[in-house]
Amino acid sequence: MDLLANLSLGLATAATAQNLMYCFVGVFLGTFIGVLPGVGPLAAVAMLLPVSFYLPPETALVMLAGVYYGAEYGGSIASILLNIPGTPSASVTCLDGYPMAQQGRAGVALFATAMASMFGALFGVVVMVLLSPKLAEFALLFQPAEYFSVMVLGLVAASIVNSTGAVRGLMMVCLGILLGTVGVDVNSGETRFTGGFQELRDGVSLVVVAMGLFGISEVMVSLRGATKSYAGAGLTGSMLPTAREWLRSLMPALRGSAVGSFFGTLPGTGQTVASFVGYALEKRVNKRGASFGTGAIEGVVVPESANNAAAQTAFIPTLTLGIPGSTTMALMLGALMIHGITPGPRLISEHPELFWGLVVSFVFGNIFLLILNIPLIGLWVRILRVPHHYLYPTVIVLICVGVFSISNSLTDVWMTLLFGLIGYVLRLFRFEPAPMLIGFVLGPMMEEFFRRAMLLSRGDPSVFLTRPGSALLLGVAVLLLAATVLPWRSWLASGRLAVRRRA
Template identity: 90%
Template sequence: MDLLSNLALGLATAATIQNLAYCFAGVFLGTFIGVLPGVGPLAAVAMLLPVSFYLPPETALVMLAGVYYGAEYGGSVASILLNIPGTPSASVTCIDGYPMAQQGRAGVALFSTAMASMFGALFGVAVMVLLSPKLADFALLFQPAEYFSVMVLGLVAASIVSSSGAVRGLMMVCLGVLLGTVGIDVNSGETRFTGGLPQLRDGISLVVVAMGLFGISEVMVSLRGATQSYAGKGLMGSMFPTAAEWGRSLMPAIRGSLVGSFFGTLPGTGQTVASFVGYAVEKRVNRRRDQFGKGTIEGVVVPESANNAAAQTAFIPTLTLGIPGSTTMALMLGALMIHGITPGPRLISEHPELFWGLVVSFVFGNVFLLILNIPLIGIWVRLLRVPHSYLYPTVIVLICVGVYSISNSIADVWAALAFGAIGYALRLFRFEPAPMLIGFVLGPMMEEYFRRAMLLSRGDPGVFVTRPGSAALLAVAALLLLATVLPWKQWVTRGVSAAPSRGQG
């Protein structure tokens, strides 16, 4: 089948009334939840995951994908208006978005965010369409050793982004992998680390860990600062950028999308890296670099296009390798597996309607996002003026109800509370919980492939470095680690500032 007939198949799947309706509902609910400060796409997808169990797989995925990029957009709204990033990736948008809002240009910032998001997303979809089938063919050559090494690379990449340093990030990854071993070992049937609790035999639920680590601990951090509302902050002003700003935004949007598409495909790195690197690159190449950080439109366009391109291309490794590109993708993977579909190199050939339907629905979803948001920007702004003392208790209840509704289990609610406390303690000690969740998701798969690779090599651990594919992946991981250890950053900055600061050491 060629590309056109594939896309026609996708259109036939995505353009049913039911799928369009759920796509729209997903985008709307996602934006609504994502606007709430501190609640990112991860929590939004986690909250709506139980709902998707009642839908057919294509519809479920279409809706969750809508929630995902809706929440992503909603997070940017909170960043621009309040300087509170809902997600780490949105924190880059704060740098220029918030100054724009303070200058009374919040409307322009929000409008260009919507445009840049759509541009980046459509760019990412195009990359996905062209690349996925090829990568799937290539991935058929992968053996367990390569799968293991891809995951090592993903985990290393996820941990070195951690703001508290690579060593602490790696510790979090290991802790997550270890938590993933709790429950029955699939190979031997033995239970591990359950402490005799029967509730732990099936392992710890991903939704419980995600809601606890991110939702509950986030509210613990922000709750008591909740007295003020943000009324009056950030005037809307006109929504439309000037003609000059349109012109200045095009190239940054393309560069941002390119960077984003690249980083999205790497397992484990995802949007945060994409938006940071996109911003950093733009700051180097843009002629107006001295305006960055003072509220320039390019500073909003770049991270948003990078972030949304990455959000789409993150589906490439998720669907073709079965390796989630980000924490949110891990939840999507979970949703597919609940429907009995195992993502992997054969997904595209065995479930073409699912894959191509999803691709086409991405296009619809992003268009909906734009149509929905231009008139609704005013409503999101008003939602943010609700005092936070009303929002946080509501968020806590939504988390409780969401966790409870997965399997009507009170034990899950207690477990989420325990993870909330763990997440809070980790933050106190300056550990970042995000790499832990990726470790938790990839851990069980990693162990599986590790043991299988060792079995195939008859117990020779050299297999990971003698197979060229695996060796190359591990070499990249090692280089990434080395880059954080070597003092090249200080070396560069010292080189730059050598002349004036000489004599001070």
């Protein structure tokens, strides 16, 4: 009964004209970003953060979330037609999607992708509806020591899923946490590491860091290759799969959604791992596993249902524990905090309209995406063929105007450029900037809980190990770190390599 009341509250929030419009804008932009290889959903969410300041918090989150899961739909279009994944998680879709396109069945592959994405996403929404309130209820038992430990776990998880190794990921996390300490310390009122600059008293702005690290530096990496125009397989033949293909896709979609929902809830894994594991698992259990990689429809259905289910369930730890599972989720948390909302177990009870409105908006968003990806597929195919040199100068301007619009400050624009250069240098030396942003968002909260836990334990640091919940979480973090040397990572890496070789 409670669930029905909550869902009707969500429906009332999500079905307003404004929220529907911004939901559509979000998924449209998400598909656009996903279609274009080069600019990821992370950069898009970062660019839209300033715009979200002018919107009510639930509308802002509906739009930003739309960009995030919309990109998963769009990412598969370039994978199928060009063999170039629009998003990292869509790289698995290349394996069977591109051979299908080469066989003149691109339409069927795109149709199956859209349907599997919708199925996976709705599966993920159901998991989110059932699991989130329970998890939030459980998390209310947490004390500062557990909060600190869950953040450690989240940061460790974020740093190990990193192509250049856990040590480099952890370095970036630490750098992000330290950057978060710049500005006035909330407990003592003392300024820290500002170097006398008044502009840094309130700390470094999340928008500036995110846009610099992911917008500016991304453009620096891709700008000179921007004249590429892609000519891949055309959209030929009927879009409808045969009745047999429909039947053959049902169980793989279900298995993919279940795998995706599971991995989406784990911090640090996300859609890419979900689609890789879903594909590998299906290849073993499916009777037609041997035909995978040659244009099997199941090979398209599984990764797409998995990554879309994961995109939805990634919101569970973010909204119920305040722990972002990925960098994009860290930006969502940042957007909430900018609106004065503290993510955590009390979010569902204190802001039910926001949580349930977002959940229901996922359903609307996925319906919009289905419309955008089936009847309007021709539009995206045409966009794919537009030369990319029109894109990057536009992105630079949108970043400048977006940052400038927050407080009409050109200092912020220069700071964004500085972070862009830092991000570029870090990339050159093989440091991925994503864990840094998660550390930057979680750092201040982490420090707060650390200091509070030490105060409550009267200065006894063993509190993190003597409280069972905290010890368990830290133990899992240690196990995760240890697991980086176990064979599954090399197995996953070899899978990725195979995909890259094919791409």
